Every structure is written in structure tokens, then in C-alpha cells.
Amino acid sequence: MLAAGKYYVGDLCYVLGDKNGFDWGRVLSETGFLGHYAPGTKDRLDPDENTGRFRLKGAKFFSSSTAHGDGCYPDDEGRQYGVDAGLIGCFPMSALGDNPQTDGGHVVEFAAPFGCSVCDDDGTIKIGRLSIKTNWDDEEDGE
Helix, strand or coil: CECCEEEEEECHHHCCCHHHCCCHHHHHHHCHHHHCECCCCCCECCHHHCCCEEEECCEEEEEEECCCCCEEEEECCCCEEEECCCEEEEEEHHHCCCCCCCCCCEEEEECCCECEECCCCCCEEEECCEEEECCCCCCCCCC
């Protein structure tokens, strides 16, 4: 569970870089490339072991790979999320400093503690009340 509050929701590469006082390469290293590896090793994790929950500089956050990598994905409240690192997550605004840059995603307020779940077999990532569809069927893809 993550605490109630305001969160950046989107591709975390846009907010966990030097614009907001982070080093994206170090973020990836310290989190095992956000759950793909056991942190500090080259031991690949089974996808079922990745809960998507992480801690960075004392902040609890969530991240999940998308079903189709980069692209633009909708949530069920009408927002679109541009993705360039193949992932969507949420990070507390309070941990992003005084004037955070929030390109590529949205600031969303959650009134109560909330759960998150990594991309399921249908390509849906859940962040609190939000469902973000990162898979498309053949009709949507134009095939």
C-alpha cells in the first residue's frame, strides 16, 4: 500500500532524472532495473517475483513494465501517458523537491492509501483507482 497524497503517475524516467535531483542510471541500478534483476546482481528475476514496489531516498513508489514497451497508453479516466522507458509508475510528489518537472505524466491525488499491481496478462496496470491499458487488440492496432 502507498500512502494517500499527490503522486506523479507516468513514465518514471521523466521525473527520476537530474531535473528533479535524481540520477536515472543510479535509480535503475539500485532497484534492479525496477524489478527485472535482484538489486546489485545480474540475476534476472522471474516476472512473478516483481511486486513493482520500491523505495528510493526514503520514498515508497511503484513501477511496472508496460505490455508493449514505449507508446502512449490511456487510463480509464481519460488521461494519456507517453512512455519512453517501457514503464508506468507512481512516485510521491513530496519526494520530488520544491519545483518538480512532471513532463509526460500527470499529477494525481489519492484520498486514501492505495494498492498497485503490475501489468497483468491483459496488459493492464492498476494504480489505486486507475486502470491503465498498455495492450491493444488487433482492431485497435489497425491490423
